[in-house]
Amino acid sequence: GAVVSQHPSRVICKSGTSVKIECRSLDFQATTMFWYRQFPKQSLMLMATSNEGSKATYEQGVEKDKFLINHASLTLSTLTVTSAHPEDSSFYICSARATKTSTETQYFGPGTRLLVL
Amino acid sequence: DAKTTQPPSMDCAEGRAANLPCNHSTISGNEYVYWYRQIHSQGPQYIIHGLKNNETNEMASLIITEDRKSSTLILPHATLRDTAVYYCIVRWLASTPLVFGKGTRLSVIA
Secondary structure, three states: OOOEEEEOOEEEEOOOOOEEEEEEEOOOOOOEEEEEEEOOOOOOEEEEEEEOOOOOEEOOOOOOOOEEEEEEEOOEEEEEEOOOOHHHOEEEEEEEEOOOOOOOOEEEOOOEEEEEO | OOOOEOOOEEEEEOOOOEEEEEEOOOOOOOOEEEEEEEOOOOOOEEEEEEOOOOEEOOOOEEEEOOOOOEEEEEEOOOOHHHOEEEEEEEEOOOOOOOOOOOOEEEEEEO
16 A cells, blocks of 8 residues: 655754655655644644645644645655744654556555643 | 545554544545555554445455445454554545545554
8 A cells, every 4th residue: 555654753942943744745746735733633634735846724723834845846845844933843744646547546644742831 | 525424533442343433524526535544653554445336455454335425434343553553535536646634543542
């Protein structure tokens, strides 16, 4: 099946610093990638949709200047949490859509756990 | 996208079939039914999807009622590793992202 990787799997940072999370589709090309966030005991919440070579589309309530998304190639998207604060601590999960299938199934990465101190 | 309703939790004995229901009474004709699961502290895992016909793969079977207003995911022989939150998602357009509800927490008991 399609494989999506994320790096790092876990990161701890100080308040005010920036953190970059990478998402890669390993065995397929993905023109569209998605970023989700999940707080403890809650479901996944869509943050933004990223299309290769164009600006990301953010969901309502998600600050685009705080969560910078870059999708420079068909296999790589990055999420940068700028000036991180403790309330940004969460589980961040990326997803890539396989474009060669008729129903365009989304495949998910293993997630990145961010802890801001 | 149509809304789905799932029971918050279910238990299943190890080795038995796990039948997870999903109600999607407002589904429209071109909406697919997708099932994903999330094991603790991992990303969601794709299980199966269908439009009208029943589907089966190496992981599970998907039974969709004739009126398409509900479906059932069947794990034929549940193991402890199947303990997870299972999400039933209905998606209208293939281009729209998956939106997750609360899902069903399945606990497989030895």
